Amino acid sequence: MHLTLVIAELGVGGAERVLTTLAHEWITQGHEVTVLTLDDGAVPPFFALDPCVRHRPLALARPSHHPLIGLVRNLQRIRALRHALLACHPQLVIAFMDQTNVLTLCATVGLALPVIITEHTDPVPARLPRLWQLLRRLTYPWAAQLIVLNASMLDYFSPQVRKHSRVIPNPIIKPPTAPLSQATGLHNHSILLAMGRLVELKGFDHLLRAWSKVASHHPAWVLEIWGEGPCRTALETLARQLELGDQLRLPGLTPDAYRTMHRADLFVATSHYEGFSLVLAEAMACGLPVVSFDCPSGPRELIRDGVNGLLVPNGDIDALSRTLDHLMRHPAARQKLASRAPELLDRFGVGSVMAQWDTLIKELVAP
Known part of the structure; x- marks a missing residue:
């Protein structure tokens, strides 16, 4: 199976660390994995990707200093992301974090492609700009599944979104024995x-x-x-x-x-x-x-x-x-x-968490 993962960048952070772990595990299982990032790739990933993962930076992360410029650039991002996804020929797309979730859902409209979106922090509305709050409410119902890290995070979302949501925690790699x-x-x-x-x-x-x-x-x-x-x-x-x-x-x-x-x-x-x-x-x-x-x-x-x-x-x-x-x-x-x-x-070891992901993927992608 070909999985395409979408994230803003592969810098330092919990979501980036989780993506790296998931990608490695899916490669180990025999899947093809492509990672699309919105940055230009000038800074290498902080957490090393599995050598078999294809990483394609899209250079779409330029800052916008005016709302109109921001609107134009986000439309450009959506178009470029759509072309990149079509070029990957994925069977499943997984997006990481709120704004990237919105862009990915917009980019896949009409493609008949299942998209899993993931939230990695408490989704209280005040922590996201008002326009992005609105876009999140409008687009999240389009997702095949929303993944949150604990049950309390689900309380924020509408009943329509919760119907297609589940809790899958972050996978914790067993640490090596300390020298x-x-x-x-x-x-x-x-x-x-x-x-x-x-x-x-x-x-x-x-x-x-x-x-x-x-x-x-x-x-x-x-x-x-x-x-x-x-x-x-x-x-x-x-x-x-x-x-x-x-x-x-x-x-x-x-x-x-x-x-x-x-x-x-x-x-x-x-x-x-x-x-x-x-x-x-x-x-x-x-x-x-x-x-x-x-x-x-x-x-x-x-x-x-x-x-x-x-x-x-x-x-x-x-x-x-x-x-x-x-x-x-x-x-x-x-x-x-x-x-x-x-x-x-x-509860949170890699084996337990990957089993939950495997069950979800089998539900969404026909063999």
Whole structure:
């Protein structure tokens, strides 16, 4: 079977990581896979694609500084994407993330081609520009199936869309065993780890404020926030104002999340909202004790509070600092959570998730 996957780009992000995993698994199963991206391909994929995947950048991602120019360029994108899809001769198209979903549905009108669209974050309307909200409402009923990452995300969509929707979570790759040289407790300090794009929605400013309340009580601990993004300068400025000094590191991007996680002693997530929180799931798969804001649509699907991790009221900086302080003071409490964390692989491991995708594909594509 020939599958064509459509996404804006293959940079750093959860949806991009998931696409890479799915493409590899489908290649392993013997399918043909083509990935169409809207960028020009000047920046190589951050997560390496399987060598057998065909990647075709379409160079359609130019910025628009006026609504009329934006309209014209989106019509051009739809036309070019339609031609690219026809050239691929796919039996099934899978689009990733809201605006790309809309463009793909428009590009496939009248082609009698099943299109699966996927949402990868909490689809609250205020987080998408008003015009794109309207286009989403108009076009999503055209999809053969909408995939969301958890049941609460379905509540946003109309009954018409929900009739052709289902929950398929992100697949979590089983981490390799940590080499002895990377095992926790073998460095001269302990690491509180966070990871994600340096953007407002990840809430790293809240994390810095929470850390500033307890860091002086734990001089052997260092907070590392791995990632890049437009908020780096603001976070560095805030860190100086809070006088975090050597107890904060912003090392940039990591090419190997699991290798970085194996060095850590505790993981923290502070997003304002999520769809699934892939890095949180990966930290748990590594056997890290985890703490997360109980934000909409994500962490509560992964964490059983007090069993395999801890949930903190969303945005409550004081509660977060108290929880971190408790876990840093009590290794036994960390170990108790860590011992249960990898159990989520039973629900979200690659084999389980791919079986759900395989069932869906067989339903949509006649043999």
